[in-house]
Amino acid sequence: MGKLVLFDIDGTLLKGSFAHEQAFRRAFLKVYGIEAGIDMLDHRGKTDLQIVIEVLKLFGLSPGSRQNLYFETLEKEFLIFSQPEKLEVLPGVCALLEKLKSRNIPLGLLTGNARGIAFSKTEKVDLLSFFDVAASAFGDESPVRSDLVEKVRKQGWNPIFLVGDTPRDIEAGKKAKVATIGVATGIHSVLQLTEAGADLVLKDLRDPHFIEFIQ
Ligand SMILES: [Mg+2]
Structure with a gap:
């Protein structure tokens, strides 16, 4: 894999x-x-x-x-x-997912959200179809985020790049020994994600360094 x-x-x-x-x-x-x-x-x-x-x-x-x-x-x-809620897709996300898809790079979800909630949110903004559900892990499966990464890693993927907006995403990725990309589109800053030890930190997913980094 x-x-x-x-x-x-x-x-x-x-x-x-x-x-x-x-x-x-x-x-x-x-x-x-x-x-x-x-x-x-x-x-x-x-x-x-x-x-x-x-x-x-x-x-x-x-x-x-x-x-x-x-x-x-x-x-x-x-x-x-x-039902009435409007979700906002963050800057650069659609273009990046399209680009990764056009290069046949498999994508998974690694989220703290329970499975049904993850499906519902991503489907609402037409993103769910980008992801391979079998290569994903969800927040009702373990209280330990790094266990979720570990679960996917055990399928044999190598290398894995984990993208997240909180220091806890970065810590989970490091613990499971995968490469980490921090993106400062949540409440955490570039500095906080850098201090958490992310291998790459971006202001948002429009940054072309993302594609370079995962080459
Ligand atoms: Mg998050």
């Missing part, structure tokens, strides 16, 4: 999704009976499962046997809340 490029979703491919946060809140209430939200944590770059575990811990709870029900509820609520 050859080269693979893995993309994070929020802050990397697109922005403007608030439904996810509302869905978390509703699902916590419906499934665990608690008034809780992801704003109780520094949640950026964490997987959805990690967020659920950490929020429940604040209430002395753990996901337990209701974990699957939680994610089913989360995804259902997300679909309701996301």
